[in-house]
Amino acid sequence: MKQIPLQLSKLDYSMLQQCMHCGMCLPVCPTFDATKLERHSPRGRIALMRAITDGRLGLSRAFAEEMYFCLGCLACESACPAGVDYGAMFEASRCDVESSRVLATRKRDLARWLALQILFTHPRMLRLAGHLLRHYRNSLLPKALHQLRLTRWFPSWVREFEPFCPELSLFFSDQLIKEQETPKIKKYRVGMLTGCVQDLLYAQVNRDTVDILLVHNCEVLTPRRQSCCGSLHAHNGNLKISRTLARRNIKAMERLAGSLDSLDAIISNAGGCGSHLKHYDELLKDDPAFRDRAKQWSEKLKDVSEWLKQIGIKRLPSGGEPKLVTYHESCHLCHGQKVSAAPRELLCAISDLTLIEMKESTWCCGSAGIYNLTQPEMAASLLQRKLLHLESTKATVVASANPGCTIQLEIGLRKSGRTLRVTHPVSLYAEAYRKGLNPENA
């Protein structure tokens, strides 16, 4: 039954040894904080992974559940003085969990197949699903289902979340963004990645990102047929599809740009995607045809705020509405990519905006990919904690640079009847700019 844990054993053993169990990760780990149980801590999980590699522990159901109880927020990586690469070990472990099939049920298999192999592997299927869902939500059907009380046949999580879910975008990114957009004065040439969830729910953030890049003299190339970045697959134990998607994205960008050489940067605006996109070099290091291209890709991959900070953020003059804004840090932007100052700098470049820091801005909001669906209890308690901190800032807007967090926060705010607006830092900048606040006059 139990298979040899291939991925964990494939890792260099010194990666596991690098954890010297000093305990510095304990105070920042949300699951340890909640339970005070070492198995729910980074060093405890690494000890279990090492035990599996050593053959002291089988790939048990308890281990598998532990790997899915971990949020994968990577706060431990920021806290780790020894520089342990928890993320890589975590991905390998989930991969082994999946190949061992200790958690497999028919329902779980079906959900995984639909999400990982159909929707998030075929961009056209995803957009089609998006169109269908949009039509459904705009039709009289939802109301009718509610009135006929047919919604009781929905799975509990659909009933729970459906009323609070954000609306789908009216237009998707390919309808909002041309393949090639050129500013009046062109200083840089960048590739643009539009993401999946960002595209379906927040396509306007993509438009805003392109606009802000144009303002900063970047020519923007946005390949039409982009794939999911593959982070969903990598974090859920399917590194194989993840690699396929990485290759596809590299090829799509090369096709449009001529070569990656011609680009100054490749831009992502979603913290979760960016963190994974930057690891294409690691992911494809054993593929001779892609090794060098992936390395180049990873070097050029930048979060939008990171790139703007690098080329100099243009300050917008005052003249708009004063705004009190707080910034919630996406785990994979601040811990995964170590980008923390740049989004704040972008926000502060808007003269009418006052940034108020919230407590624990780097603490996970519970979204964590699909964690809010798989571990609703833990996710809900993290969300509550986040909402309390949001509220005590008295801000009216919360900026967040990852669609997963945005959904989670929007649902939480709506459910609790709060009226804070959740939006991406680039959108705040783009909106201020469109109100005629031209940086050239600053």
Next chain:
Amino acid sequence: MPAPPDFRELAAELGFENIRTDLEDLIPYSFDGTAALSQMPAAVAFVTTPQQVASVMRFADANHCPVVARGSGTGLSGGSVPLPNCIVLCLSRMNNILEFDEQNLTILAEAGAITQTVADLAGRHGLLYPPDPGSMKISTIGGNVAENSGGLRGLKYGVTRDYVMGLEVVLADGRILWLGGKCVKDVAGYSLKDLFIGSEGTLGVITKVLLKLVPKPPAKRTLLAIFPSLESAAEAVSAIIAAKITPCTLEFLDNVTIRCVEAYAAIGLPVNAEALLLMETDGHPAAVEDEALKMETLARRHGAQNVSLAGTEQEAARLSSARRHAFSSLARLAPTVILEDVTVPRSELAALVRQIQEVAQRHAVRIGIFGHMGDGNLHPTFLTNERNAAEMQRVESAMREIFECAVKLGGTITGEHGVGLAKKPFLPMMVSPGTLELMRQLKRTLDPRVLLNPGKIFDP
């Protein structure tokens, strides 16, 4: 090995979720912060009251299984590493602050309270809890007391022992006792609380601690001095002490450590410097200015190439926080990092540094050195690989020689980490047979059935 006892009876008393015996729960409790030491326990018990601790002790007595008390498991001498067939008695959930007495400047905390929480609470009231072990963000007060932890401010403020006014302990037979109190002076009988401070869980289980606080000094100055060699830095430290200056911190880092800390914290440390001294003075603003100036002059006189002043409080805090992570950041260089804490009288620092370097070279082992130079406490840190048997043997010999050097210079084999398992073989080098026998006698009196962390510090 005897079969593990049936824990169902204990589980019924503590709640089934509070007794863990699954492999997935035992493995993460099979070690503490000490390198290369681990042992699977038979069970992990979580307690929230001293009465529950007493229940565990009675169960252990009836079933003859040893009990290893544990806080956050960050110890560095194997003090909370389990023993075969033992119960790990985990106090981390017993973490309430029970009382803050602003009039008597004390805090009463449960043993599992985090050191940082105590320090923050004191800070919010304009007070200071001085002991600041490297792991204070997660270490527990109970663990600090059991190990008599030190920290960065030892030379001016002393160590954990100097701040413990009272203790609640559970004895091996389950008796719950309160020792000490809020009186500054108290000579009513033996000071029994002192017996339990630094006893490494071998004499009783500490469940509550009454801590003394001091007023927060109004001013602080942090200086960073770069030296061309380890010895010149050591000489500067000896000179500062001899000049009758008592800074609150005199921390030292060698080049290897500087590079690792910088790789982690990225705060702009000079990565090419051979040695760094982080010097901090606190107190009355005028005194602080004066001492800072004197330290700068002395540092320069002993060869400091550059002395800079931390501009802001944040910068100073970043520096000491970076220093606090020196030990763990060294793990960037080698799979196994073994940290020692030899301590010598401060006049002998340069000699010790010289001898450590010489030993490292002779045994062909890599040693990074950092530490609390101001109190003579150095952390020679072996960078090695536990899977390389030959190298581990050389590490062992080098370690023994370093201990011998320290003892010969009038020092000690451990300044702040405790003996535990890691330094047990070296204790006879340090204390006389008579002293060791007295320790054993004490242990036998308080724990006749040998239940509490047996085999730590010395063999029973």
